Amino acid sequence: MKRARSSEADEETPRQNGSSGRRRGVQQHRGNEDDEGPGLGAANLQDDDIDPSLRREIRSKYRDLINSVQQNREDMLSPSNNKLTEVLEEANKLFQDVREAREAALDAQLLVVATDLGKEKASQLFSEGAAFDPTAFAEHLLSFMGLNRLEDEEEELQNGAVDGYLPQDAWHRVAKRAESCFKTAPAFHYMMGSFHAEPPPPKQRIERQRKVPGKEAKRMMPTQLKKMEESHQEATEKEVERILGFLKGYHQDDPSTPISYYEFVIDPNSFSRTIENMFHTSFLIRVIINGVAYFCVLAPVEEGEVEAGGSASRKQCITSISLKTWKELIDAFDISDTLIQPLNTQNE
Amino acid sequence: MTQRKRLSNTQISSQSRRRSEVAVAEEEDGDLTFTQPSTSQVQRGLERLTSAQVDQKTAEVVQYFLVKDQKKIPVRRADLVKHVLKDYRNVYPEIMKRVTQSLDQVFGLKLVEIDTKNHIYILINKLEPAEGAPLDNSPTNPKMGLLFVILSVIFMKRGAVKENVIWHTLKKLRVDPGEKHEEFGDVKKLITDEFVRQRYLEYVRIPHTDPIEHEFRWGQRADLEVSKAKILEFMGELHNQEPQSWTQQYRDAHSTPNSTQASTSSQR
Numbered sequence: 001m002k003r004a005r006s007s008e009a010d011e012e013t014p015r016q017n018g019s020s021g022r023r024r025g026v027q028q029h030r031g032n033e034d035d036e037g038p039g040l041g042a043a044n045l046q047d048d049d050i051d052p053s054l055r056r057e058i059r060s061k062y063r064d065l066i067n068s069v070q071q072n073r074e075d076m077l078s079p080s081n082n083k084l085t086e087v088l089e090e091a092n093k094l095f096q097d098v099r100e101a102r103e104a105a106l107d108a109q110l111l112v113v114a115t116d117l118g119k120e121k122a123s124q125l126f127s128e129g130a131a132f133d134p135t136a137f138a139e140h141l142l143s144f145m146g147l148n149r150l151e152d153e154e155e156e157l158q159n160g161a162v163d164g165y166l167p168q169d170a171w172h173r174v175a176k177r178a179e180s181c182f183k184t185a186p187a188f189h190y191m192m193g194s195f196h197a198e199p200p201p202p203k204q205r206i207e208r209q210r211k212v213p214g215k216e217a218k219r220m221m222p223t224q225l226k227k228m229e230e231s232h233q234e235a236t237e238k239e240v241e242r243i244l245g246f247l248k249g250y251h252q253d254d255p256s257t258p259i260s261y262y263e264f265v266i267d268p269n270s271f272s273r274t275i276e277n278m279f280h281t282s283f284l285i286r287v288i289i290n291g292v293a294y295f296c297v298l299a300p301v302e303e304g305e306v307e308a309g310g311s312a313s314r315k316q317c318i319t320s321i322s323l324k325t326w327k328e329l330i331d332a333f334d335i336s337d338t339l340i341q342p343l344n345t346q347n348e
Numbered sequence: 349m350t351q352r353k354r355l356s357n358t359q360i361s362s363q364s365r366r367r368s369e370v371a372v373a374e375e376e377d378g379d380l381t382f383t384q385p386s387t388s389q390v391q392r393g394l395e396r397l398t399s400a401q402v403d404q405k406t407a408e409v410v411q412y413f414l415v416k417d418q419k420k421i422p423v424r425r426a427d428l429v430k431h432v433l434k435d436y437r438n439v440y441p442e443i444m445k446r447v448t449q450s451l452d453q454v455f456g457l458k459l460v461e462i463d464t465k466n467h468i469y470i471l472i473n474k475l476e477p478a479e480g481a482p483l484d485n486s487p488t489n490p491k492m493g494l495l496f497v498i499l500s501v502i503f504m505k506r507g508a509v510k511e512n513v514i515w516h517t518l519k520k521l522r523v524d525p526g527e528k529h530e531e532f533g534d535v536k537k538l539i540t541d542e543f544v545r546q547r548y549l550e551y552v553r554i555p556h557t558d559p560i561e562h563e564f565r566w567g568q569r570a571d572l573e574v575s576k577a578k579i580l581e582f583m584g585e586l587h588n589q590e591p592q593s594w595t596q597q598y599r600d601a602h603s604t605p606n607s608t609q610a611s612t613s614s615q616r
Contacts, residue, residue, distance in 0.1 A: 132597075135520060137517065145521075171532075182492070
C-alpha cells in the first residue's frame, strides 16, 4: 500500500512546480519505512505520525509563518534582507513532518503568500532607476525630524524601530518643509479680530464687581439673621409653651372654674408684658391638645363639643387693648398680680 | 408667407416658454437639479437687476467661498445656489464669472471645478509658494506634514499604494492608526475621512479582497495643489541622491506640468 502511495506521489511530482525537490524528500522518507518491515501495513506508521499534538504544533507553526509574511510584508520586500528566503527554508523544514491534508493545505497557503511577495520583489529588480524603500524613507525622515537617538544605538524595539524620542515640533518641521510644495490657498480669517470686540469686556467687568460685594454681604447676612431668627422663633415658641404650662397648671388647680381671659393675660405691673401675653395666648386659642380645646373663656372643652352646633361654637375676634383700657381692666377685675410669670430674660 | 412666419414665431416662443417652465419646475423640486440658465435668460435676468445688486451678490458669493475654504472642504454648487444665490439663480453664470475674476485679481486665488458632473469647486493659490520663509507668521499645521509624507509615498510608488504600505510607514514614524496620537488624535479617521473629504487623498476599495483592503491615491485637490517635482526634490535631499536617479518618478513629475485637468469655471 505504501509503495502504491509513493508511486502516486511520484506521478504527481512533475505537476508541482518548484516543489519536486520536497516531494522527493517525502518519498525517500516513506521508502525508509518500507525497508523496515514489508507487509506490516498500517501498523508501521510511526507514533508521531498520528500524534495530534504534533499535528497541531505543525499547523500552528505554519500559521505563524503565514502571519509573519503578511505582517512584515514591507520589511521582507526590502532588498536589504533575505527574510523571505529564511521563511521558505523554515517552511521546508516543517514540510518534512507534514502528514495530513490540513497541514498540506496550510503549506500551500504559505506558498501562495510567499510567491506573491516574491513576485513583487522581482518587479522591483526590473524597474529602472533607483528603488524606493518606504522603510529607508522613514528612517531618513526621522533624522530630518530631529530624532534624538539614545546613546546605546544597538537597542532596537520589537518592530525594528530605532529607539529615541522625537522632539515636540517634529511634525511641524515636516509641515514647514512641505509648505513649499503646496499651492494651498491661505485660509481666510479676520486679521485683527472683530470690530465689535470692545463692548463685551467692560460689561463682564461690571458684573464681576457687582457679584463680589453681593456675595460677601450675603455671606455675612445669613449668619446674623440666623441668630436673630432663631432667637425670635425660639422665644415665641418657648413663651407659648410656657403660657400653656401656666394654663394647664391653673386649670389643674381648679378644674371646674374657667379662667377669665383678661385675668389671665393682664400683667398689672407692665403694659408691654400684657400685650405680649395676649400675643402668645392667641396662639393657644385654637390649639387642640390631647383632645382638649382651649377657647376664649379659657376652659378646656371636650372635642366633641367643638363641632358646629355644639355648645362651644368657634368664634374669632380681634382683641385690642390700649393703655387706658388696660388700666380700667385692672380696676375692673381687681388684678393685683400677674398670673403669667415673666421670664427674667432679654425679651424686654 | 406671413402666415408661416407667424406660425414659426409662435412655435419658437412656446418652445422657450416650455423650457423655462421645465427649468422652474426642476428648481422647485429642491436644488437637486439646477439647470444652467440660458444666455438669453441671463440677459433678461440682468436687465431686471441694478449693478449694485449684482455686485453685492458677487461679494456674498466670494465671502462664502473664502469662509468655506477655511476647512478645505469643497463647495457644492447646490449649496451655493440654495444658501447664497437664491433669487439670483437665473443670473448664476454671470455671478460666477465675476466671482472668478474677483478671487483671481483681488485674492490671487483660482476657483477650480474639480467635479464637472456634480459641480464641486475648490480654491487654490494662483501664486507659487514664496521662496524662503513665508511672509505670514501663521503657525504651520502639523497635519500638512503627515499628509506630505503620505502623498510622497504614493508618488514614489507610482500613484497607488495598498493601505498597508502607508500604515507600515507611519508606524515607523511613531504614528499608529490603532492608537490615539498625541498630535493627530484619531489618525485613521484623519487620513481616511478628513483628508479624503478635503480631496487630498482617495481611499478606494480593492475589489475581490478578503479581508477588505483599500488603496490610497492622490486626490483631485492634491493633483492641483501639490508639485511632484518639489516632492522629488525633497526626496533627493533626504536620501542624499539626485532626483533624477528615480528615473520613472522623475518622468512622472516633469512630463505633466501641474496644470489642472479639471476645467476652471471661467471656461463655462
